[in-house]
Amino acid sequence: HGFSIRLTGGPSNSGCLNNVQQGGEGWSDLCGLFFTAKASDEAITPRGIGTYVLNQNPTTGIGIRPAQYTTNMDVNPYTYGDIATLSVPHGVGFVWATAVWEVYWNLVNEHGFEQNFYDVTSTAGNIKAIQLVVDGLKLQPCGPSFLDARDAILEADRNRYDGANKCLIWEGFAKRGMGYSAETSGPNTRSVTEGFDLPCACRAGGLETFEVSCNPSFFDTDPGESIEIICKVSSCSDSDITVELSCPNNPPGISCSFIPSQVSLPAGEIRSATLSSNINSNQPEGLYAFEVKATDTNNNMASSIINVAILDGPDxxxxxxxxxxxxxxxxxxxxxxxxxxxxxxxxxxxxxxxxxxxxxxxxxxxxxxxxxxxxxxxxxxxxxxxxxxxxxxxxxxxxxxxxxxxxxxxxxxxxxxxxxxxxxxxxxxxxxxxxxxxxxxxxxxxx
Known part of the structure; x- marks a missing residue:
């Protein structure tokens, strides 16, 4: 706990892991898993935590968590949405560690295993995984959601390895419901939307240049209200590009603006912009749709449709x-x-x-x-x-x-x-x- 608590939110802040959706217990489990791993282990090898507390066999015992840690979905089927019914912090932390364990094994399978954990110069996958987790703790905000913590690990990979492992990281998180389209309203909710998909840069047959998506893509509101939506632009290109965001055909009475309206998109990366919309106070009730369009300097385009229900009484x-x-x-x-x-x-x-x-x-x-x-x-x-x-x-x-x-x-x-x-x-x-x-x-x- 000293490891995760003192690295999150800066060296003088030890109160950043008290939110509902935080991986405190998971990071502790991961420390044990990382530093007791053996070269003979496989991704599907089941690993129980705290088996000694229950006097269980250290190899076959489930331990004190809902399931053993393994990439085998038959043994450990838990995904992001399961935090709705699991305890805080032990149960939700277990789900976080389950996702990171997937990332760990993706890196080990790609880059190999180094038994000398002190060799920080090693390029082995387990050493990379440990380093990315440590860097991610330093980068994530105070009170992080699981998606904030995921993004911090991706940022750590960009900083340390020039993003070379981004798709291995995305694949691990996506397998456990924390993929590209996953949503959460904040770090203190257990009601989340799972996403098992990858950004286009990591998908076979992805778009030629980029794509745009907005969440939520459907919302309801009353006349006279204002709303904000996060739109993500995902690069599928090998080169840096700049895209302009607009709403070319938004319905009368519903405004649309972006901050920023111009997004600089590094190769293979994802950037976000905030869409703000104001609804006229006399807007008639009904379902409206408008298009969010992204256009680069070569006039390549991608778009996403947003539907809004204006409600002025019960349906x-x-x-x-x-x-x-x-x-x-x-x-x-x-x-x-x-x-x-x-x-x-x-x-x-x-x-x-x-x-x-x-x-x-x-x-x-x-x-x-x-x-x-x-x-x-x-x-x-x-x-x-x-x-x-x-x-x-x-x-x-x-x-x-x-x-x-x-x-x-x-x-x-x-x-x-x-x-x-x-x-x-x-x-x-x-x-x-x-x-x-x-x-x-x-x-x-x-x-």
């Missing part, structure tokens, strides 16, 4: 037969808006309480907006297409969580027929609020 309506709101029509999104605000008939109160299919009543104890309640459910497709079978869908639930939120959890399910007498609900995932108060929890599934 769902209360159904007496169901005893709960339902979508009023088939389109790309459905929003309960204010229909679920409140709890029970006395706390809020909630309109048409209890808004449950089985007439399960809300509890009446506690304080509204202090204790638990579900305020809003917003369902939309990821790409802005209609809500039809086969579409990739995101559910966003706005809730009130008690205290720090760590004692609460929300289970997400879906079914093919909510009106059926014998409901066959299929579990999607559990989400734990990252903090107390008003929080938005989300999951994705295929409709």
């Amino acid at each position: 769902a309506v209360y159904d007496d037969n169901l005893g709960a709101p339902k979508c009023s029509s088939v389109k790309s999104f459905c929003d309960s808006y204010t229909l679920l605000e409140g709890r029970a008939a006395t706390l809020g109160p909630e309109l048409n309480t209890p808004n449950t299919l089985d007439d399960c009543q809300d509890g009446t104890l506690g304080i509204y907006k202090d204790d638990e309640s579900i305020e809003r459910i917003f369902v939309h497709t990821v790409d802005g297409s209609d809500l039809v079978a086969g579409a990739k869908v995101k559910i966003e639930a706005t809730v009130w969580a008690w205290s720090t939120g760590s004692a609460d959890s929300a289970d997400f399910y879906y079914t093919g027929d909510a009106s059926s007498d014998s409901l066959d609900w299929i579990f999607i995932a559990t989400r734990v609020p990252p903090d107390g108060g008003k929080q938005t929890l989300s999951v994705q599934y295929t409709l």
Whole structure:
């Protein structure tokens, strides 16, 4: 812990690893794994941590973590999204170390193994991995998310090895859900979006020059609001380029600007810009799409589509037969808006309480907006297409969580027929609020 705590945030700051999404325990595990590795080990060799504490066989025991460390997904299937249900810091730290262990073995398989850990001049993969982890700790911000820590290791590789190992690093993180399109709203959330993809510079058959992507690619907002989106430009080229970002066909009433609007893109690297958009206060409700375009000096172009739903009231309506709101029509999104605000008939109160299919009543104890309640459910497709079978869908639930939120959890399910007498609900995932108060929890599934 002294190793990771004192290197993160500068030499005079020892309070930078207290956030939810941090790898403190994982870095400690990695120290043990790194310095007890043998030349005879293989990537799929299972390594348990703390087996002696449980009086387990040091070779076959699982130890004190959810699984052994190995690149074998059958033995250790954990990925980024699993931090939603794992403990902090030990469980989430285990997921971080699992991803770095993938990177370690990619480097060892490419560059070989050196048993003399003190040989800092060695070009062996395990020595490179140790050095990149140490450098990454120094580069990452105070209170890093897993994606911040990933990016710090990539930056360390650029600084020390001229980016020669970037694709090996990306492949390791992508295997465990921390790839190019992975998203997190910050270092204190356990509700994340996994990404198992690679930047175009690391993909076979990538684009000729560059590509652009914006996250989120779909968002909902009210008239008169302002939003910010991060757009990434990824180089697929062997030479440095400069690209100009613009929104050539943004809808009337929705502005678009970038900071910076011109991005200098080193060969094979990724850079980001912030898209700011203002929505007119009288903008009509509906689904709008606009294009983000990147153009280089040779007039090569890449683009990404952003869909925005302007909401000015519920798209769902209360159904007496169901005893709960339902979508009023088939389109790309459905929003309960204010229909679920409140709890029970006395706390809020909630309109048409209890808004449950089985007439399960809300509890009446506690304080509204202090204790638990579900305020809003917003369902939309990821790409802005209609809500039809086969579409990739995101559910966003706005809730009130008690205290720090760590004692609460929300289970997400879906079914093919909510009106059926014998409901066959299929579990999607559990989400734990990252903090107390008003929080938005989300999951994705295929409709």
